[in-house]
Amino acid sequence: MQIAVKGLTNDYAQYRRDIMKNVTFDVLSFRQLNQDNTQKALADLKAKAASTQKMEIGALLKSQDATMLNVASVVLEWEYAFSDRGNQVLMTYANITEMGKRSTIDTPFGEMRVALKISDDVNLYFDQLSQLASFDVNNDGFIGANDINAKNLVLVGYDEDGKEIEINLLEALGGIDITQFFEHKPNAFQSDYYTGENGLFKRESEAARRAYHNASKYNMGIATAFRPEESHQQLKKENVIEFFKSYADESGWIDFTNLDTFSRVFAEKGLDLSYRKTGADGVARLERINFYTDIRGMREAEEKGERFLAWEYQAAKALRGGGDDFVFKTKSPFASEYSLNDSYQDLRKKVGDLIESVEKTKMDDGSYKSNSVASAFYQITGLHYSESNFEKIKEGFQNGGTEFLDQMSDTTHAIIAWDTSKYLMGMQLNEDNGTITMLFQTGKEVTIAIEDLYSGNGELTVDENGNRASVMNEAREMSEEELNDLDFSQVGAVLDERGTVVSLKELGITAIQKATYGDGRFLSFILTNADGVKFTTQDLFNMSFISSGGLDSRHQSDSNAESKSAFANVEDKNSSSTTSRMRKPHPIVFPTSPVDLHI
Numbered sequence: 001m002q003i004a005v006k007g008l009t010n011d012y013a014q015y016r017r018d019i020m021k022n023v024t025f026d027v028l029s030f031r032q033l034n035q036d037n038t039q040k041a042l043a044d045l046k047a048k049a050a051s052t053q054k055m056e057i058g059a060l061l062k063s064q065d066a067t068m069l070n071v072a073s074v075v076l077e078w079e080y081a082f083s084d085r086g087n088q089v090l091m092t093y094a095n096i097t098e099m100g101k102r103s104t105i106d107t108p109f110g111e112m113r114v115a116l117k118i119s120d121d122v123n124l125y126f127d128q129l130s131q132l133a134s135f136d137v138n139n140d141g142f143i144g145a146n147d148i149n150a151k152n153l154v155l156v157g158y159d160e161d162g163k164e165i166e167i168n169l170l171e172a173l174g175g176i177d178i179t180q181f182f183e184h185k186p187n188a189f190q191s192d193y194y195t196g197e198n199g200l201f202k203r204e205s206e207a208a209r210r211a212y213h214n215a216s217k218y219n220m221g222i223a224t225a226f227r228p229e230e231s232h233q234q235l236k237k238e239n240v241i242e243f244f245k246s247y248a249d250e251s252g253w254i255d256f257t258n259l260d261t262f263s264r265v266f267a268e269k270g271l272d273l274s275y276r277k278t279g280a281d282g283v284a285r286l287e288r289i290n291f292y293t294d295i296r297g298m299r300e301a302e303e304k305g306e307r308f309l310a311w312e313y314q315a316a317k318a319l320r321g322g323g324d325d326f327v328f329k330t331k332s333p334f335a336s337e338y339s340l341n342d343s344y345q346d347l348r349k350k351v352g353d354l355i356e357s358v359e360k361t362k363m364d365d366g367s368y369k370s371n372s373v374a375s376a377f378y379q380i381t382g383l384h385y386s387e388s389n390f391e392k393i394k395e396g397f398q399n400g401g402t403e404f405l406d407q408m409s410d411t412t413h414a415i416i417a418w419d420t421s422k423y424l425m426g427m428q429l430n431e432d433n434g435t436i437t438m439l440f441q442t443g444k445e446v447t448i449a450i451e452d453l454y455s456g457n458g459e460l461t462v463d464e465n466g467n468r469a470s471v472m473n474e475a476r477e478m479s480e481e482e483l484n485d486l487d488f489s490q491v492g493a494v495l496d497e498r499g500t501v502v503s504l505k506e507l508g509i510t511a512i513q514k515a516t517y518g519d520g521r522f523l524s525f526i527l528t529n530a531d532g533v534k535f536t537t538q539d540l541f542n543m544s545f546i547s548s549g550g551l552d553s554r555h556q557s558d559s560n561a562e563s564k565s566a567f568a569n570v571e572d573k574n575s576s577s578t579t580s581r582m583r584k585p586h587p588i589v590f591p592t593s594p595v596d597l598h599i
Helices: 010-021 027-031 035-051 055-062 066-085 129-135 169-173 191-195 206-215 237-247 259-265 295-303 308-318 345-360 368-381 387-399 401-405 473-477 480-484
Strands: 002-005 094-096 104-107 110-117 122-125 153-158 164-168 182-184 253-255 272-278 284-288 327-331 338-342 423-430 435-440 445-449 453-456 491-494 501-503 509-516 522-529 534-537
Touching: 104 153, 122 153, 129 368, 153 169, 164 169, 191 206, 206 259, 206 295, 237 253, 237 259, 237 423, 253 259, 259 295, 272 445, 284 473, 345 368, 345 387, 345 401, 368 387, 387 401, 480 509, 491 534
Parallel strands: none
Antiparallel strands: 002 122, 094 182, 104 110, 110 122, 110 153, 153 164, 253 423, 272 284, 272 453, 327 338, 423 435, 435 445, 491 501, 509 522, 522 534
């Protein structure tokens, strides 16, 4: 990172950067300064500078007040963050592209540098564009209006007369697609990695090791690093039914803790699934499913003739009690006694700590701390940080009980073998009523409709031009008037077997209606074209993302590549890619059984 003072020469800006690097004090303690001790810290810093004969910094500080110290604190937070995290974007095995290594960006106004505006006089420049990834607090792969500190990003360049110009980045570009700064190369399975002297699973079979590799999504694309809305589409009902026919046991469960089942499901490719889940704001989002991957534990239980799913499920179902349905007794196969287990204890603490962090943080100052808190807010709650959303979380936490906690996303946990609290243990299909029951490690059950199960193949969803698109979660909550007021050139749908998103304008759609069941539950969107032909779709897509100046916003989608996921066993043998097995276009067809539809 580079510090520059507005209106000063680059030499002086470098001088300022150098003298700040020479200050010998504890950066961690400095980052934790609050308004109450700012003046004392300033005096201590002056004394330290004088005692170490750093007259430059001492002279500089003599002419500044506490505001300068606050600015320096923000600068050092960001410099410490980037030196500590490098260029991490929370992607597994992601490499920085040549674009990501650039320090300038091509814009309609010419080549410009990107900077974080710390104060009216101080900008913090990025050494590499890849460092912008830290500003993507909602994990959608874009820097945009929903990212709290994006409003503090500016573009700095020079006009034809050599005069410095500064433009707000969002106002100039609308946003930046950060996926262009990284390339993701999935890891090919290497048996020796798991069986060598330091291998993870020396005793396990090759099939089990391969399944672990695939279940951990090491062989999937960049899309698995982002929220599922960026890559997932609804699975066809016949795919889901065939999946259960292939892998469910006699009880109707697909038991992912059974080593044989686990090895068969993940024999050739990863499985990236998500399901619709209503959040604290009443809007449904996609919640990614992570799978139980402790193959050593599975084998040990198998050798003892025990099953994880059986004892957890039966304990949760038969022994739950005490008035709180989230507290239940469990009997471990490794012990003879029952023990109480509060499956919400950690989450309750996380939400409480989050509320405390927000209350102690100035959320609009462009600091690294505010960025981190906003990111944690999204990961735990599923909501973008705003004062109104924060009030919803506080109210729910105080009065909502476990029903409120069930609405949290809580994607902050590390995906590591011994942290299995959020992993899916098993799934059961009830074809008669069209539902799927999912059982998680805690014993918690979640029942969803078949049509609420989504899947991705590691590729980002793109429109017909290769530009990215994203599931528009909020569309289902919008009124028909609001839907029809949308810009149809910026809203898309999937109406062909390729799975490609096409704008409603290109499809010739002139009107959107909503169909619901008699009880008010959402059924589908009904799209009508100029000829009066109606089509149904369960999702609309946001296509409003732009190319961010000179950046290449287009993505290649391997729509013809063979997919070897567990969902490949479907009737449509002529179309093998994951995206091609999504929804097909069809005129509106009402269910054969009587349903009270409200359009």
